[in-house]
Amino acid sequence: MxxxxxxxxxxxxxxxxxxxxxxxxxxxxxxxxxxxRMTGHFMAASQVALDKIEITGEPKWYYVNQRSRYGFCPDCGSQMFWRNDENNYMSLTAGCMDNTAGLSDRGHIFVSEKGDYYDIPADQMQSEYWEEPAE
Ligand SMILES: [Zn+2]
Ligand SMILES: [Zn+2]
Incomplete structure (x- = not known):
């Protein structure tokens, strides 16, 4: 990341x-x-190293396969996290961040699975897969 x-x-x-x-x-x-399915539209998420995040409270984790899981609040249902157990970082949904001033975006992934009811702006980066951001 x-x-x-x-x-x-x-x-x-x-x-x-x-x-x-x-x-x-x-x-x-x-x-x-x-x-x-999990977000109701598509996921907008940033990444953070596991040693750079401190979570208070107990998210509920839902495994979609053996390694990948989504984390959400068991009380209100807010979708907050995603992580792959093999990675030393996790994803944070942009909607739950208090501060997004100055935060930029990188592009769109898994675009072949997108819904048919919306378009991705042509000038934004698109990929069929996950791409590790260039350092
Ligand atoms: Zn996804
Ligand atoms: Zn909540």
Whole structure:
């Protein structure tokens, strides 16, 4: 993952889950089928190293396969996290961040699975797969 100097706190809608994250990477938009189902549209998420985030409260984790899981608030249902157990970083949904000023975006992934009812702006980076951001 790429790092930045962006720091933010975050919270779910009801406030039961909060976090403090440092060196948060730019936002990716994931249009894969799983993210579309889990978020209701598509996923907008940044990444943070596991040792740069402190979570308060107990998110509920839902495994979509043996390694990948989504984390959400068990009380209000806010979709907050995604992680692959093999990675030393995790994803943070942009919607739960308190501070997005200055945070940039990187592009769109898994675009072949996107919904038919919206278009991705032609000038934004698109990929069929996940691409590790260039450092
Ligand atoms: Zn909540
Ligand atoms: Zn996805």
């Amino acid at each position: 790429s790092e930045s100097d962006h720091n933010t706190t975050g919270a779910c809608a009801c406030g039961a889950i909060t976090y403090k994250a440092e060196q948060v990477a730019p936002v990716w938009y994931c249009h894969c089928q799983q993210c579309r």
